[in-house]
Amino acid sequence: MTAQIILASASPRRKQLLDQIGVAYSVYAVDIDESVRLGELPLAYVQRMAAEKSAACVARLGHHLPILAADTTVVLGDVIMGKPNDKDDALCMLRQLSGATHQVYTAISLRGAEHSQTVSITDVTFKTLTEHELERYWHSGEPLDKAGSYAIQGLAAVFVESIKGSFSGVVGLPLFETGQLLIKQGIQF
Ligand SMILES: Cc1cn([C@H]2C[C@H](O)[C@@H](COP(=O)(O)OP(=O)(O)OP(=O)(O)O)O2)c(=O)[nH]c1=O
Numbered sequence: 001m002t003a004q005i006i007l008a009s010a011s012p013r014r015k016q017l018l019d020q021i022g023v024a025y026s027v028y029a030v031d032i033d034e035s036v037r038l039g040e041l042p043l044a045y046v047q048r049m050a051a052e053k054s055a056a057c058v059a060r061l062g063h064h065l066p067i068l069a070a071d072t073t074v075v076l077g078d079v080i081m082g083k084p085n086d087k088d089d090a091l092c093m094l095r096q097l098s099g100a101t102h103q104v105y106t107a108i109s110l111r112g113a114e115h116s117q118t119v120s121i122t123d124v125t126f127k128t129l130t131e132h133e134l135e136r137y138w139h140s141g142e143p144l145d146k147a148g149s150y151a152i153q154g155l156a157a158v159f160v161e162s163i164k165g166s167f168s169g170v171v172g173l174p175l176f177e178t179g180q181l182l183i184k185q186g187i188q189f
Helices: 012-020 042-061 087-097 131-139 155-159 167-171 175-184
Strands: 005-007 025-027 067-076 079-081 101-111 115-126 160-164
Touching (some): 012 025, 042 067, 042 101, 042 115, 067 175, 115 167, 131 155
Parallel strands (some): 005 025, 005 067
Antiparallel strands (some): 067 079
16 A cells, blocks of 8 residues: 555554554654753653654655654653663662553654644553562563553553553554544545
């Protein structure tokens, strides 16, 4: 099928989610500096990340096709949790998420005839995790490339007591919001 958009992402989850709604796309992964600026709040941060990913892709490929990018971050209070650097970092994040409610922010940026952006915010409540569960989870390999060190679509599903918002948003691409942005820019799928 001829691509309707470019997905500016290396995330296999984002590809699967776009497949789910029947959008035809090509992939062009970009690598940007994901450091948080001093004093930057979570909402501003995810929006800037998604916008910079799509802009980096436009800088490489031009405006041939609309470009979609996303960024997901786990937020506890005002603390931004990205991907863990190592085991200690992952366990430290998971201990903070244990027995508490956090938010998952996913921003999407679509650059076509215009630039549209939106953010999905979902509340996720974890049960209290034991040290044994944390150790086992780390050794599964799942935490490594995930914001907040967990994957709701994977083994961490058994940690999640409840979720209020967008499941696909937590996994990396909120499908309702993505559909709305595509329709707004005249992309039929
Ligand atoms: C919280 C959570 C995050 N994640 C993933 C989604 C994202 O891929 C990742 C957050 O990192 P991102 O920086 O948003 O994305 P990425 O680096 O994987 O891909 P790219 O920038 O190329 O688009 O965490 C899950 O898969 N499940 C979850 O439950």
